[in-house]
Amino acid sequence: MSILIESLQAHYPLIKNVHIGLVSASGALFALRALAVQTGAAWPMQAWARRLSVVIDVGLLTAGASLWTLLGLNPLRDVWLGTKLALLLLYIVLGSIAMKRGRTRPQRLLGLLGALAVFGFMVTVARAHHPLGLLAG
Template sequence: MPTPDIAWAYPLLLKTHLGLVVTSVGLFSVRALAALQGQGWPLHKAWRRASEAVDTALLTAGASLWWLLQLNPLHTPWLGLKLGLLVVYIALGTVAMRSTASRSVRALFLLAALLCVAFMASVALARHPLGWWAP
């Protein structure tokens, strides 16, 4: 737990992090679904930059929580797995947004990305690497 002099920051950082998670996943989902429908706006530079800005803020809030709680992803199994799944989610999402992939491939990767982020959330909520399968 954070030291008493900075404990006030925890609820603020946690709410910020959770809000940014919802914003990031929501923006990705809307963009990916629109791209699947053949719309061009999801691939425009402004929308990509907006996603990058939200994701940068999300990573900053997450890293601030690690620092505040003195967590080390190398020594905290659930956090290490969550970060590994983040890399998988980014890779899946990248393919889901690729205009060069077929529509069925993009749909499959979108579904896989959303399942990945759902499992990441379960790992974070359970604070256990098995997430929703934790004992």
Template structure:
């Protein structure tokens, strides 16, 4: 598969992930029953699987790997933080305040991951 196609899939799924996460966060904050719709529980997981697969594919194509290359290591640990915060925000938070705080935290981590990806630097804000 050509690099440009894998990169396009990766960038597209990033946009879908962010859109769905923001939408689900708004629904969480407003108490919308839409958050329980079957597609809302399935589509984000399918998209995130494609996102992860395309990211791994790009890493292999570039010959750069998490725990070897600093910027990919930062993205890897950022991804883990995003997953934990996202889970608290949308499922495990005991109060709405905790869920909203976790949602905001997850969005900040998402922004950090994007900044690291653009800069190829684990400290993207120091420049």
């Protein structure tokens, strides 16, 4: 395990930048797909679009887990990380409503707006390393 940690430490700046880039790509792709769903477009639910989203999100989770391991973070001890993970679950639920679970267009729109708000707040929690994110001061 120490070889893994040493390898991660040597590549910390790269892993962090990949993580940030994948956060941006994931959020942008979600927003684009969900907005397209609002207009009635079919492409957001096509296999290639869903697969691209999965590939980006798997990379994002891998980079995030690498940083978590490297930095020795614990979501029960490091409350900001626990908050971010709880917000991630809420983002997934709201995103699902925005993309397919919402039965009506207004429900899907509320899911989209909620998901984007949660996504934005998650970014502030991550940047501030505080569970209140930008509200921390």
